[in-house]
Amino acid sequence: MLTLEGVGKTYANGVHALDAVNLSVGPGEIVAIVGGSGCGKSTLLRAISGLDTPSQGRVMLDGEKVTKPHEKIGIIFQEPRLLPWLTVAGNVGFGLEDRPKAERDARVVEALTRVGLSEKADMWPRELSGGQAQRVAIARALVPRPEVLLLDEPFSALDAFTRVDLQDHLLGLWADTRPILVLVTHDVDEAVVLADRIMVMRPRPGRIFDEIAADLPRPRERQSSAFDRVRRHVMAALDRSLKPVAKSDANEAAAFWW
């Protein structure tokens, strides 16, 4: 169980990036966070990961306060961030340094097979395509078997075909151990395909604006009308989230002026 209790963040330069976010994610749940650029999605994810500490509130995982990177929490960034001096296998096994070599090797092979890259084990990261590199990053994050996996726009740098492929891949991997997934994305389709729940954020300061349940059966059909209904719902919420609060008042004032 992952709980955010009034998590807020004000950066050292005074930017109020996040304001009192409350969120509770149960085991095996997939939550997507969508919102315009700069509305604090990355800030929120970094606070959960323990890479940054929130200025207010706290992040709790199974009743334990998260203050620094936690072994039960894995993170995948927008870029693969593979270590160029390690082979693909070395990168996947990076988080298993303290395990016996035999166990590490076995788990690396298993994870690489699972993401369809077993024949690339001895290659250098520079020899991979963008999609392959991101699959290695996913394997690296999953191999220590985290309870929570955070993803910050993980597929946004990829082409549409590869993106859809990786979304399916991610779901397949998620089904193995069913960790909590918290996924930041600006791709509404991606949110609807993956998530059980979609949180729409609004900016300045960043906070949760709306919450939409995507209770569609899995595997989800991207062309189905139910899918489309949820997508429209999210789009509408996003639209509203980006409008300034005082928009209607301003409109009236403008009308008056004329």
Added chain:
Amino acid sequence: MSLVRMSAAIEPAAQPKQKAGKSVLTRWRGPALGLILPLILAVGWELAVRAGFSNGRLVPPPSVIYATFSELARTGELQRHAAATLARVLAGFGIGVIVGTLLGAITGYSLLVRRFIDPSLQALRAIPSIAWVPLFILWLGIFEASKVTLIAVGVFFPVYLGVMGAVMSVDRKIVEVGRAFRLSGVKMVRRILLPAVLPAYVIALRSGLGLGWMFVVAAEFMGASEGLGFLLVDGQQLGKPAQIVAAIVAFAVIGKITDWLIVGITAPFLRWEDRFKSPAAEG
């Protein structure tokens, strides 16, 4: 997904074959081209002297240089002088590298320390190092200590600058990967920082070594009874240009070998970036 699998299966087989077949041909063509001009000059000069166009006294022909070189080698003189020079370079290089690496790593890591000592070091760097010679002789005498110190100073600056720059430019995003896997302290240094700075460090070591070889000549000019630099001065004073050229050749050969040693020893750790480096290393 099956599409991705298929393309993944095709790729790796094709790549290495192409690489190996190409490299044999292209690998030697570049260096061979570069040899043509010096060979023409050497053969031309040899023929010119033999034909009597020049007596070759000031600029000895290759055959005389070779004879002088083998004579020096036969008597063991060459080995003795080369060993003395090599020992000085290694001592100075060792000291310069240790101090340069430590200070470079600390100043690269800590903004406070950098603000504190970097300006002073940069000011010292602006002094042409040879200008220190009189002071070093006054302080340390005319024997080994002052020579090794001068070489160490020459080696220090490129190593210091290289390490500081490398540490400062380590990708923040990669460090964050280390943090996400809960690395800190020694583990962060060993698993993230060291590998990240290694390529730049090797370059710093190589330029440090180059300066070490430069400065050993200066050091041996300031009075030495042995060393390749002594052979140079001796050859000048006794009017033996062939000995000077022989010593220069020895410098070139030993200098290149020590550079190759650094490259060769570190190459296994830098395989991951060899594709990027190979065109530059060729030239």
